[in-house]
Amino acid sequence: MIIAQKFxxxxxxxxxxxxxxxxxxxxxxxxxxxxxxxVSAMGHTTDHLIDLALKVNPxxxxxxxxxxxxxxxxxxxxxxxxxxxxxxVPAISFTGGQVNILTDEKHxxxxxxxxxxxxxLKAMKEKKVCIVAGFQGVDKEGNITTLGRGGxxxxxxxxxxxxxxxxxxxxxxxxxxxxxxxxxxxxxKKIERISYEEMLELARLGAGVLHSRSxxxxxxxxxxIHVRSSFNxxxxxxxxxxxxxxxxxxxxxxxxxxxxxxxxxxDIPDRPGLAANLFGRLAQANVNxxxxxxxxxxxxxxxxxxxxxxxxxxxxxxIVEAFLKETGGTMELDQNISILSAVxxxxxxxxxxxxxxxQALAKQNINIDMISTSEIKISVVVKKDQGKKAxxxxxxxxxxxxx
Amino acid sequence: MIIAQKFxxxxxxxxxxxxxxxxxxxxxxxxxxxxxxxVSAMGHTTDHLIDLALKVNPxxxxxxxxxxxxxxxxxxxxxxxxxxxxxxVPAISFTGGQVNILTDEKHxxxxxxxxxxxxxLKAMKEKKVCIVAGFQGVDKEGNITTLGRGGxxxxxxxxxxxxxxxxxxxxxxxxxxxxxxxxxxxxxKKIERISYEEMLELARLGAGVLHSRSxxxxxxxxxxIHVRSSFNxxxxxxxxxxxxxxxxxxxxxxxxxxxxxxxxxxDIPDRPGLAANLFGRLAQANVNxxxxxxxxxxxxxxxxxxxxxxxxxxxxxxIVEAFLKETGGTMELDQNISILSAVxxxxxxxxxxxxxxxQALAKQNINIDMISTSEIKISVVVKKDQGKKAxxxxxxxxxxxxx
Numbered sequence: 001m002i003i004a005q006k007f008x009x010x011x012x013x014x015x016x017x018x019x020x021x022x023x024x025x026x027x028x029x030x031x032x033x034x035x036x037x038x039v040s041a042m043g044h045t046t047d048h049l050i051d052l053a054l055k056v057n058p059x060x061x062x063x064x065x066x067x068x069x070x071x072x073x074x075x076x077x078x079x080x081x082x083x084x085x086x087x088x089v090p091a092i093s094f095t096g097g098q099v100n101i102l103t104d105e106k107h108x109x110x111x112x113x114x115x116x117x118x119x120x121l122k123a124m125k126e127k128k129v130c131i132v133a134g135f136q137g138v139d140k141e142g143n144i145t146t147l148g149r150g151g152x153x154x155x156x157x158x159x160x161x162x163x164x165x166x167x168x169x170x171x172x173x174x175x176x177x178x179x180x181x182x183x184x185x186x187x188x189k190k191i192e193r194i195s196y197e198e199m200l201e202l203a204r205l206g207a208g209v210l211h212s213r214s215x216x217x218x219x220x221x222x223x224x225i226h227v228r229s230s231f232n233x234x235x236x237x238x239x240x241x242x243x244x245x246x247x248x249x250x251x252x253x254x255x256x257x258x259x260x261x262x263x264x265x266x267d268i269p270d271r272p273g274l275a276a277n278l279f280g281r282l283a284q285a286n287v288n289x290x291x292x293x294x295x296x297x298x299x300x301x302x303x304x305x306x307x308x309x310x311x312x313x314x315x316x317x318x319i320v321e322a323f324l325k326e327t328g329g330t331m332e333l334d335q336n337i338s339i340l341s342a343v344x345x346x347x348x349x350x351x352x353x354x355x356x357x358x359q360a361l362a363k364q365n366i367n368i369d370m371i372s373t374s375e376i377k378i379s380v381v382v383k384k385d386q387g388k389k390a391x392x393x394x395x396x397x398x399x400x401x402x403x
Numbered sequence: 404m405i406i407a408q409k410f411x412x413x414x415x416x417x418x419x420x421x422x423x424x425x426x427x428x429x430x431x432x433x434x435x436x437x438x439x440x441x442v443s444a445m446g447h448t449t450d451h452l453i454d455l456a457l458k459v460n461p462x463x464x465x466x467x468x469x470x471x472x473x474x475x476x477x478x479x480x481x482x483x484x485x486x487x488x489x490x491x492v493p494a495i496s497f498t499g500g501q502v503n504i505l506t507d508e509k510h511x512x513x514x515x516x517x518x519x520x521x522x523x524l525k526a527m528k529e530k531k532v533c534i535v536a537g538f539q540g541v542d543k544e545g546n547i548t549t550l551g552r553g554g555x556x557x558x559x560x561x562x563x564x565x566x567x568x569x570x571x572x573x574x575x576x577x578x579x580x581x582x583x584x585x586x587x588x589x590x591x592k593k594i595e596r597i598s599y600e601e602m603l604e605l606a607r608l609g610a611g612v613l614h615s616r617s618x619x620x621x622x623x624x625x626x627x628i629h630v631r632s633s634f635n636x637x638x639x640x641x642x643x644x645x646x647x648x649x650x651x652x653x654x655x656x657x658x659x660x661x662x663x664x665x666x667x668x669x670d671i672p673d674r675p676g677l678a679a680n681l682f683g684r685l686a687q688a689n690v691n692x693x694x695x696x697x698x699x700x701x702x703x704x705x706x707x708x709x710x711x712x713x714x715x716x717x718x719x720x721x722i723v724e725a726f727l728k729e730t731g732g733t734m735e736l737d738q739n740i741s742i743l744s745a746v747x748x749x750x751x752x753x754x755x756x757x758x759x760x761x762q763a764l765a766k767q768n769i770n771i772d773m774i775s776t777s778e779i780k781i782s783v784v785v786k787k788d789q790g791k792k793a794x795x796x797x798x799x800x801x802x803x804x805x806x
Contacts, residue, residue, distance in 0.1 A: 015458035022459075049478070053485055055418035056425075060485040067496050068481035071474035075452070078471035082456055082463040093470050097500075098545055142501055 002124070003028060004165040006038040006134060006156035010173040011230035012076050013043035021171075021230060022083035025129060029089050034124045036163055038134040038156040039080055041072025062107035066136075066146045070096070073133035073152070081131045091129040094119065096136035096144070101155065103137035103145045110145035112137060112154065117162040124163070132159060150211020157214045161221045168218065169226045170210065176227050176236030177202065177209050179400035180254045185392055187401030191252060192235075195242035198252045201343040201377045205255040215239065242345055250346035250353050251398040256391045260290065261313050261335040262370060262381055264305040265320055268329035275304060281319050287312045291339065291372040291379055301329075305370055307339060307381065337369065338387030341379040342394055354378050360397035366390050405527070406431060407568040409441040409537060409559035413576040414633035415479050416446035424574075424633060425486035428532060432492050437527045439566055441537040441559040442483055444475025465510035469539075469549045473499070476536035476555070484534050494532040497522065499547070502533075504540035504558065506548045513548035515540060515557065515620075518565040527566070535562060553614020560617045564624045571621065572629045573613065579630050579639030580605065580612050582803035583657045588795055590804035594655060595638075598645035601655045604746040604780045608658040618642065645748055653749035653756050654801040659794045663693065664716050664738040665773060665784055667708040668723055671732035678707055684722050690715045694742065694775040694782055704732075708773055710742060710784065740772065741790030744782040745797055757781050763800035769793050 005025070012018050021039075028035055049068050053060050060068075077093035084091035099119050103110035123130050134152025137145050147154050153170055160168035175190055177199065182188040194202075196219035203212040209227055218225050218239065228236025268274060275294065282289055291307045308316055313335065320331050347353045354371075357378055361368060366389065370381035382390045395401055408428070415421050424442075431438055452471050456463050463471075480496035487494035502522050506513035526533050537555025540548050550557050556573055563571035578593055580602065585591040597605075599622035606615040612630055621628050621642065631639025671677060678697065685692055694710045711719055716738065723734050750756045757774075760781055764771060769792065773784035785793045798804060 015455065018459055052418065052478075052482060056421055056482055057485040057489040059489075061488055064481045064484045064488070064496060067484070067498075068478060071477045071481075074474045074477070075455075075471060078467045078474075079455060079459055081467045081470070082460040085464055085467070086460040086462075093467055095470075095547075144498075 001167065002034045002036070002163055002165045004036045004038065004156050004160035004163070004168040005171060006152055006169070007040065007171045007230055008152065008173065009040040009043055009045070011171050012039055012080065018080055018083050021080060022087055022089070024230070025084060026087055026089050029129055035129045036120060036124070036159050036165065037080070037129060037131050038152055038159060039073060039076040039131065040134050040152040042076050042079075045072040045075065063143060066107045066144050069146055070133070070136040070144045073135050077131045077133045084129060084131075089129055090127060091131055092123050093131040095133050096155070097138040097142070099132055099159075101137035101158070103139055103147070105139040105141075105143070105145070107143075107145055109148040110137060110139070112147070112158045115158055115162040120159070120163055150214060153211045153214035154217060157217045157223055157225065160223045161217070165223070167226055168223050169228060171228060171230035172209060173229065173231065174209060175229045175232070175234060177207065177239075177253070179252070180391060180395050181207075181256070184256065184388055185395050185401070188395070189400060189402045191237050193238045193240060193245040193247060194252055195245045195345050196239060197242060197376055198343050198345055199239045201341075202253050202255060205341050205343070206257050207253065207255055210239070248346055249344060249398075250350055251342045251344040251400065253343050254391060254395045254398070254400065255341045255343070256338055256387050258338045258384055258387055259310050260307045260337060260339050261310050261333065262305060262307050262337050263313070263316060263320060264303055264332040265324060266303045266330050266332055267301045268304065268324070268327045270300045270302045274327060278304065278320070278323050281323065282316060285315055285319055287316045287319070291370060291381070293370050293372055307337070307370070310335060334369070336384045337381050338384045338390070339379055339381055340387065340390050340394060341377055342398065343377045345376050347376050347378070356397055357394055360393045361390055364389055364393045366393070404569045405437045405439070405566055407439045407441065407559050407563035407566070407571040408574065409555055409572070410443070410574045410633055411555065411576065412443040412446055412448070414574050415442055415483065421483055421486050424483060425490055425492070427633070428487060429490055429492050432532055438532045439523060439527070439562050439568065440483070440532060440534050441555055441562060442476060442479040442534065443537050443555040445479050445482075448475040448478065466546060469510045469547050472549055473536070473539040473547045476538055480534045480536045487532060487534075492532055493530060494534055495526050496534040496536075498536050499539035499558070500541040500545070502535055502562075504561070506540035506542055506550070508542040508544075508546070508548070510546075510548055512551035513540060513542070515550070515561045518561055520565040523562070523566055553617060556614045556617035557620060560620045560626055560628065563626045564620070568626070570629055571626050572631060574631060574633035575612060576632065576634070577612060578632045578635070578637060580610065580642075580656070582655070583794060583798050584610075584659070587659065587791060588798050588804070591798070592803060592805050594640050596641045596643060596648040596650065597655055598648045598748050599642060600645060600779055601746050601748055602642045604744070605656050605658060608744050608746070609660050610656065610658055613642065651749055652747060652801075653753055654745045654747040654803065656746050657794060657798045657801070657803065658744050658746070659790050660742045661787055661790055662713050663710045663740060663742050664713050664736065665708060665710050665740050666716070666719060666723060667706055667735040668727060669706045669733050669735055670704040671707065671727070671730045673703045673705045677730060681707065681723070681726050684726065685719060688718055688722055690719045690722070694773060694784070696773050696775055710740070710773070713738060737772070739787045740784050741787045741793070742782055742784055743790065743793050743797060744780055745801065746780045748779050750779050750781070759800055760797055763796045764793055767792055767796045769796070
């Protein structure tokens with residue numbers, strides 16, 4: 001088998017952990033598999049490099065930041081290759097550029113455009129384990145670029161596609177993807193199989209484990225991702241095409257985001273183009289809006305409500321106030337909210353899911369401020385201090401907890 | 404003017420020092436010069452990386468070591484470029500590979516074979532200060548190589564040649580090249596001008612400031628090297644063609660090496676090929692022999708003496724003992740020695756230099772164990788505990804001290 005593996009920063013956090021990772025790789029190698037291994041920077045390396053940069057320049061150019069940060073992964077690949085050499089596993093390390101990971105020119109958030117796998121295939125033919133720096137590539141001028149948050153996951157999936165890997169294992173510090181955050185709900189259960197769509201929704205809702213861009217890529221090429229822990233040998237979560245996810249459930253997982261705020265533009269005229277105008281301005285200012293709800297009011301006046309990260313509130317306030325000056329209307333801001341979401345492809349065909357969710361909340365006397373639904377997701381806004389109780393109730397209502 | 408500058412690890416040791424270096428570069432840039440700046444890894448970065456490597460593998464492959472160590476310089480170039488951006492100096496950083504520093508494949512001690520300066524010339528035309536990682540290149544397969552000790556000096560000189568620089572400034576933590584080590588002889592004086600040949604001899608004798616390979620390269624292409632301090636603005640030492648070194652002196656500098664040993668193969672047959680045999684074996688075992696002296700003994704028996712680094716003694720002993728088993732003869736080892744050398748192109752035409760040196764030593768009652776001379780160098784072996792006194796006497800005898 002050809003297997004792509006990715007080890008995150010925690011998994012290669014120090015010399016001992018690197019030796020552990022090497023032993024795991026050796027196990028696969030001894031079984032005769034061909035391996036392409038992607039690694040992130042060790043532990044807090046990236047943070048330290050950022051600190052160093054900010055000391056000399058509070059606002060460094062993104063090109064130089066990429067030049068700097070890409071060294072973190074380069075250290076990891078060299079050290080992991082050395083650890084493998086020590087236990088007689090032939091290994092060779094490669095930077096992103098050396099294995100032709102060609103990206104666009106958007107420094108700090110580049111997209112992979114093309115991978116020429118010939119270098120990797122040659123090394124694999126020579127029975128070498130290929131260790132590739134995650135998170136980085138080069139643009140067509142040869143400048144070093146980085147892929148942004150979670151970029152190493154994307155590298156792993158992209159390389160899995162390029163070398164036609166049979167599986168892509170993403171090793172992390174948790175056992176897999178859970179029905180909800182086990183730190184918030186102790187009965188949370190590991191999910192065995194999850195569809196790309198569900199994983200994408202969960203990733204967007206902040207279920208950290210996988211970055212959404214890597215899931216999109218895996219979905220596009222049908223790569224099965226196995227999310228698992230580098231600290232034990234148990235099976236983790238398989239992220240795969242919907243039709244292969246055997247166990248059908250209504251709701252796969254539940255998430256709670258508590259660093260959000262709700263903003264409303266109230267009593268604005270019911271005129272075409274106003275919403276486009278408002279959200280166009282917000283997008284231009286890079287304000288990441290999540291839920292959007294519009295409800296008709298009385299007297300042909302409308303109210304548009306949306307949620308946004310708390311960190312974007314100051315910025316958004318200025319924009320909304322300017323907008324309301326032109327249209328008329330008032331602004332309302334609520335920073336005391338949480339967003340609770342239930343995700344599952346089963347919702348597509350079962351209309352009762354929303355009702356079950358609302359019932360579960362009602363039973364706990366939890367008021368719903370805002371509702372938004374998509375094909376496989378229902379999100380509700382609740383008061384922040386009721387967030388945890390709401391999460392537990394919904395998690396339980398859909399039978400997600402451990403029995 | 405086109406100026407190549409090199410800043411060593413101490414000069415870029417922390418954020419403040421990097422800001423200092425940036426200010427110095429700005430001064431040159433504001434005067435309208437085109438600059439190619441080579442930097443080493445910050446402070447003790449390289450040592451820390453080596454420590455990390457040895458933790459996972461006591462004997463890592465040189466390829467992976469090069470992959471690892473080259474990150475040190477990459478961090479420096481990015482951070483220096485950021486520091487320049489902060490003070491409005493347009494700058495762009497490059498790894499060795501990005502500016503096409505092509506080397507042979509000898510990892511950890513590679514030689515530069517070719518530099519295609521087009522990338523640098525383009526950036527210079529765009530009025531950007533080019534910041535290049537010292538010490539590193541790539542072989543023709545794209546593997547990262549490093550140039551060995553003092554490699555950044557070599558990078559600076561090689562780039563000076565490639566971009567046809569008018570001057571090559573090597574910034575370091577001392578004021579320039581001294582007549583002898585100021586820590587040993589307080590009256591040691593800064594040398595204003597020195598020929599390539601003299602600098603080469605001094606470098607080989609351990610006068611740290613410049614690495615001999617960089618001097619060889621400068622000599623080959625007639626590049627004037629200006630060795631100076633990054634902590635002040637005073638003129639340092641110019642390393643240049645002999646004919647341009649105006650001030651003629653008999654002896655330019657004096658050095659003392661105290662980590663050497665003397666080994667003798669005594670009473671061996673006087674037969675052709677025996678010396679070649681012995682030193683061939685030593686060379687094959689990478690024993691770096693410095694002085695070699697052969698003197699005819701009685702009864703057609705010879706004695707061959709040579710000096711070698713103390714660290715190579717164990718290794719060499721085995722070889723010499725095996726050799727003597729075949730030829731007959733006995734071994735003598737003296738680890739209590741120092742090598743004192745006087746260097747100067749003036750010696751070429753003045754035969755009295757050796758005599759003056761011996762007289763100066765005799766006056767101090769210092770016994771000479773071994774003598775070896777070359778065109779511009781005289782080396783003598785003295786007892787280790789007399790080394791410092793001998794150094795002072797010879798330094799004084801040739802009028803090298805400050806008046």
